[in-house]
Amino acid sequence: MNVITDKLQVEDNKWIGTRTVRPDGADKVTGRAAYAADNTMPGMIWGKVLRSPHAHARILSIDTSKAEALPGVKAVVTAKDIVEFPLDKSVMLGIQDMRWMCRNVMAREKALFHGHPVAAVAAINEEVAAAACALIEVQYEPLPHVIEIEDAIRPDAPILHDFLKFQDKPSNISATMTAKLGDVEAGFAQADVVIERTFRTRPVHQGYIEPQACTVSYAADGRATIWSSSQGQFMVRAMTSLLTGVPQSHIKAIPAEIGGGFGAKTIIYLEPLALILSKKSGRPVKMVMSRDEVMRATGPTSGSFSTVKIGAKKDGTIVAAQGTFYIQAGCLPGGPLRGPVGCAFAPYDIPHVLSVGYEVVSNRSKVAAYRAPGAPLGAYAAECVLDEIAEKLGMDRLEIRLKNSAKPGTKAAYGATFGKVTFEETIEAVQNHEHTKAPLDRNPRPGVKRGRGVASGFWYNAGGESSAQLNISEDGNVLVTTGHPDVGGSRASIANVTAELLGIDHGRVSVQIGDTASIGFSNLTGGSRVTFASAMVVTQSAEKVIGQLKERAAKIWKIDPEAVTWENGEARPAGPNAGQFPPLSLKELAAKANEMGGPIGAGVQLNTTGADPGFATHVVDVEVDVDLGIVRVLRYTAAQDVGRALHPSYVEGQIQGGVVQGIGWALSEEYLYDKQGRLDNAGFLDYRMPVCSDVPMIEPLMLEIPNPKHPQGVRGVGEAPIVPPLAAIANAVYDALGTRFYSLPMSPPKILEGLDAAG
Amino acid sequence: MPKVHVTASINGEPAEFLCDPDKSMLEVLRNTLGLTGTKEGCGTGDCGACSITVDGRLVCACLMLAVEAEGTEIGTIEGMAQGEALHPLQRKFLEMAALQCGICTPGVLIAARALLEKNPDPTETEVRFGLAGNLCRCTGYDKIVRAVLEAAAEMRETVA
Numbered sequence: 001m002n003v004i005t006d007k008l009q010v011e012d013n014k015w016i017g018t019r020t021v022r023p024d025g026a027d028k029v030t031g032r033a034a035y036a037a038d039n040t041m042p043g044m045i046w047g048k049v050l051r052s053p054h055a056h057a058r059i060l061s062i063d064t065s066k067a068e069a070l071p072g073v074k075a076v077v078t079a080k081d082i083v084e085f086p087l088d089k090s091v092m093l094g095i096q097d098m099r100w101m102c103r104n105v106m107a108r109e110k111a112l113f114h115g116h117p118v119a120a121v122a123a124i125n126e127e128v129a130a131a132a133c134a135l136i137e138v139q140y141e142p143l144p145h146v147i148e149i150e151d152a153i154r155p156d157a158p159i160l161h162d163f164l165k166f167q168d169k170p171s172n173i174s175a176t177m178t179a180k181l182g183d184v185e186a187g188f189a190q191a192d193v194v195i196e197r198t199f200r201t202r203p204v205h206q207g208y209i210e211p212q213a214c215t216v217s218y219a220a221d222g223r224a225t226i227w228s229s230s231q232g233q234f235m236v237r238a239m240t241s242l243l244t245g246v247p248q249s250h251i252k253a254i255p256a257e258i259g260g261g262f263g264a265k266t267i268i269y270l271e272p273l274a275l276i277l278s279k280k281s282g283r284p285v286k287m288v289m290s291r292d293e294v295m296r297a298t299g300p301t302s303g304s305f306s307t308v309k310i311g312a313k314k315d316g317t318i319v320a321a322q323g324t325f326y327i328q329a330g331c332l333p334g335g336p337l338r339g340p341v342g343c344a345f346a347p348y349d350i351p352h353v354l355s356v357g358y359e360v361v362s363n364r365s366k367v368a369a370y371r372a373p374g375a376p377l378g379a380y381a382a383e384c385v386l387d388e389i390a391e392k393l394g395m396d397r398l399e400i401r402l403k404n405s406a407k408p409g410t411k412a413a414y415g416a417t418f419g420k421v422t423f424e425e426t427i428e429a430v431q432n433h434e435h436t437k438a439p440l441d442r443n444p445r446p447g448v449k450r451g452r453g454v455a456s457g458f459w460y461n462a463g464g465e466s467s468a469q470l471n472i473s474e475d476g477n478v479l480v481t482t483g484h485p486d487v488g489g490s491r492a493s494i495a496n497v498t499a500e501l502l503g504i505d506h507g508r509v510s511v512q513i514g515d516t517a518s519i520g521f522s523n524l525t526g527g528s529r530v531t532f533a534s535a536m537v538v539t540q541s542a543e544k545v546i547g548q549l550k551e552r553a554a555k556i557w558k559i560d561p562e563a564v565t566w567e568n569g570e571a572r573p574a575g576p577n578a579g580q581f582p583p584l585s586l587k588e589l590a591a592k593a594n595e596m597g598g599p600i601g602a603g604v605q606l607n608t609t610g611a612d613p614g615f616a617t618h619v620v621d622v623e624v625d626v627d628l629g630i631v632r633v634l635r636y637t638a639a640q641d642v643g644r645a646l647h648p649s650y651v652e653g654q655i656q657g658g659v660v661q662g663i664g665w666a667l668s669e670e671y672l673y674d675k676q677g678r679l680d681n682a683g684f685l686d687y688r689m690p691v692c693s694d695v696p697m698i699e700p701l702m703l704e705i706p707n708p709k710h711p712q713g714v715r716g717v718g719e720a721p722i723v724p725p726l727a728a729i730a731n732a733v734y735d736a737l738g739t740r741f742y743s744l745p746m747s748p749p750k751i752l753e754g755l756d757a758a759g
Numbered sequence: 760m761p762k763v764h765v766t767a768s769i770n771g772e773p774a775e776f777l778c779d780p781d782k783s784m785l786e787v788l789r790n791t792l793g794l795t796g797t798k799e800g801c802g803t804g805d806c807g808a809c810s811i812t813v814d815g816r817l818v819c820a821c822l823m824l825a826v827e828a829e830g831t832e833i834g835t836i837e838g839m840a841q842g843e844a845l846h847p848l849q850r851k852f853l854e855m856a857a858l859q860c861g862i863c864t865p866g867v868l869i870a871a872r873a874l875l876e877k878n879p880d881p882t883e884t885e886v887r888f889g890l891a892g893n894l895c896r897c898t899g900y901d902k903i904v905r906a907v908l909e910a911a912a913e914m915r916e917t918v919a
Contacts, residue, residue: 019854019856021853021854022853022856024861025852025853025858026845026853028858028861028864029839029840029845029849029852029853029858029861029864029865029868030796030836030837030839030840030845030849031794031795031796031797031835031836031837031839031865032796033861034795035798035862037789037795037798037799038789038795040790040793206896207894207896208860208862208896209798209800209806209808209860209862209863209894209895209896210798210800210860210862211799211800257860257861257862258860259798259800259860259861259862259863260859260860260862260896260897261860262896288799290802291800291801291802291803291805291806487859487860487897488859488860488897489856489859492856647856649855649856649902650856650859652856652901652902653856653859653897653898653899653902656898656899656900656901656902657859657896657897657898657899658899659899660898660899660900661896661899683801683803683805684800684801684803684805684806684894685803685805689894689896690900691891691892691893691894692886692887692888692890692891692893692895692900692903692904693884693887693888693890693891694891695899695900697883697901697904697905698899698901
């Protein structure tokens with residue numbers, strides 16, 4: 001369903017808001033689209049990574065001589081080939097600290113998790129590369145390891161890094177963050193009801209279907225070309241440069257089609273290894289991770305251990321909220337603290353807030369971003385406690401959210417003062433929806449109970465650097481180049497915007513993603529920023545092109561450019577005073593371009609701003625089989641302020657996809673480790689992501705409330721949808737069973753255990 | 760061990776190749792024959808990204824030895840469209856935005872075609888179970904299921 005609350009020239013739009021076929025569509029349904037692992041080159045050889053068999057061990061020595069002597073082996077790389085960033089000096093690339101990245105791509109002093117790379121080999125084929133890895137002799141001194149947060153913060157825990165200090169003592173707490181508003185103690189003193197609960201979640205993997213892969217060709221002139229799948233070719237170039245010492249200007253990073261990222265492909269693993277292997281061997285090197293390597297050694301998101309306390313007056317006014325969030329960073333610092341700390345209470349107008357986060361290292365793979373990084377952890381705890389407060393006060397669960405909703409001018413604990421806030425609209429959309437009003441058959445058959453839950457969520461959204469180039473071809477068609485890998489249909493939105501602004505048929509617009517040598521710097525595809533930011537730079541580029549077209553027409557007509565307008569893909573005299581001339585179409589102007597001043601095209605590079613936050617409210621019905629412990633989602637409705645849906649299908653797709661990832665997080669996905677600190681379920685059989693038969697249709701309620709700071713009213717949409725599902729489903733399971741679960745996933749064994757304990 | 764000579768039909772055309780006896784059909788399709796439309800998501804038969812048909816039967820190419828292709832009729836995504844004419848499933852996937860990143864799409868399309876050949880008039884539940892072996896992490900499956908149901912309806916009309 002599409003609810004349009006503001007008629008932002010909607011009737012006039014021919015392409016914006018329509019469900020056009022995406023520009024890259026035909027390639028993707030016929031198998032032609034080239035993803036990273038599909039690339040091949042003449043003379044190409046294969047790289048493989050040797051990984052630590054220990055969860056925690058000092059590396060005493062590495063002897064690669066036998067591997068290098070094996071026929072067919074062309075190069076070997078170890079940590080000594082990677083640029084070292086000393087521990088005492090932070091070097092940041094975006095939000096990544098290169099001290100940790102250089103130790104993540106290759107273990108240096110110690111192997112920090114089972115699967116940590118310790119060496120890599122390039123050989124004539126994969127079999128020889130694997131045989132060579134087995135010939136590398138590594139001497140380890142195994143050390144005690146620690147996996148879980150509670151164990152890692154005990155005073156006697158094995159310490160991963162001597163250089164990390166917390167309260168002046170060596171510690172596995174690698175960072176803290178605080179968001180504070182008012183005086184939380186004074187706030188709780190005013191409360192009539194206070195509820196405090198502790199919650200646990202397990203690390204979950206982004207679960208992209210395409211494993212990381214790259215091909216790197218280092219040529220004799222010292223220049224390298226990288227083909228890889230990432231959420232940012234400029235990040236690939238910069239990080240590979242920093243880790244290999246090859247200057248950025250000597251690296252061209254070509255973005256392959258990306259087979260899913262969800263945040264995880266905002267950092268790299270293979271590219272620097274492949275570059276050094278290519279440099280040493282003089283051959284192009286291809287590296288592809290197996291699914292086992294992806295699960296074991298690339299970042300999942302953090303597991304968490306949180307306590308949330310909320311105090312409210314009898315009338316439902318929330319007076320104070322406090323959260324303490326421990327989140328996993330994996331083996332090196334750099335977890336998503338700002339997710340839970342900043343987002344947990346952000347939808348609400350609460351005078352007294354104290355939100356404190358602790359990031360904890362342990363012997364797991366370093367975490368990577370995952371869709372609204374960290375925010376679902378905080379929302380899970382906060383939205384469950386809010387549900388309990390509502391129950392205790394006898395209030396409707398949506399009404400308490402509406403009553404406390406943030407408003408224009410509300411100050412959030414994380415620091416922002418909100419301008420336009422569209423949270424209430426999402427609650428009201430759910431309140432008024434047929435789903436919420438539909439009766440629920442609570443006991444449809446013996447042994448089956450049903451319940452309904454709601455929850456809300458917040459995500460910051462982001463702007464940042466984007467570049468676009470818009471060129472008119474000689475035949476009068478349009479080629480748009482942007483710098484953002486397209487993870488979910490952003491090219492489709494850009495094609496709609498371009499066709500709309502130029503007033504031409506959608507079929508005449510091509511959209512491509514430029515490599516680092518052919519388009520200006522563009523920041524990562526992440527933070528729900530790409531459609532927002534690239535539509536902005538494409539709009540400005542199109543305006544420049546239209547200006548050029550008007551000038552050309554003016555030249556032909558020998559009138560003032562001011563006296564020319566651009567309408568429906570044609571230049572026309574602005575009025576009777578401008579003169580009487582037949583319109584000049586884009587095709588006609590393009591054909592005359594070279595004789596009338598040269599090629600037509602324009603580009604814009606911008607650090608975009610104005611990406612206001614996103615709000616979402618979800619309602620879900622679940623069914624619990626009390627004998628088997630299986631929770632099924634029966635119905636799901638997700639309301640969100642999407643600003644302006646440039647291409648509604650791909651906006652819906654973001655909401656539907658985010659919700660189903662949230663369902664997996666809530667019900668079935670978790671990282672399980674054995675006693676030796678080895679991941680026990682490093683594959684899709686045992687790491688259980690939702691399959692098609694696990695889920696129902698997901699109904700997205702797109703609230704189109706234009707963002708006034710964007711030319712088309714766009715607001716980021718990709719991340720907010722994964723924030724509410726964890727709590728919404730937990731609240732629904734409680735509603736069904738009358739037993740509350742404080743830990744995820746609510747998998748069958750846990751449900752059965754909980755029901756047994758409740759008697 | 761010497762390589763084995765295998766003769767098969769791929770997408771209706773005669774094909775022959777040499778392969779090691781331990782190579783999977785997926786490796787041969789992608790690395791020997793250059794048919795990279797068939798994707799590897801897991802290599803263990805859990806994700807369905809490498810779905811192909813062998814004599815009309817749906818198979819994970821990663822779980823099949825290439826030597827088993829001898830004398831068979833193999834169908835891959837590259838053979839689904841007839842020139843510029845997309846298969847109704849491919850067309851509906853585009854019209855209904857049933858893909859985002861697209862990496863699972865070839866496998867989903869092959870599995871959906873196999874399902875509709877067996878059951879031209881599936882219910883939503885039958886589509887969901889028919890595609891339960893194909894992981895998609897982007898779409899939440901909603902638009903995929905709708906596109907398969909629509910394509911099935913259109914294909915039934917064409918036949919009738």
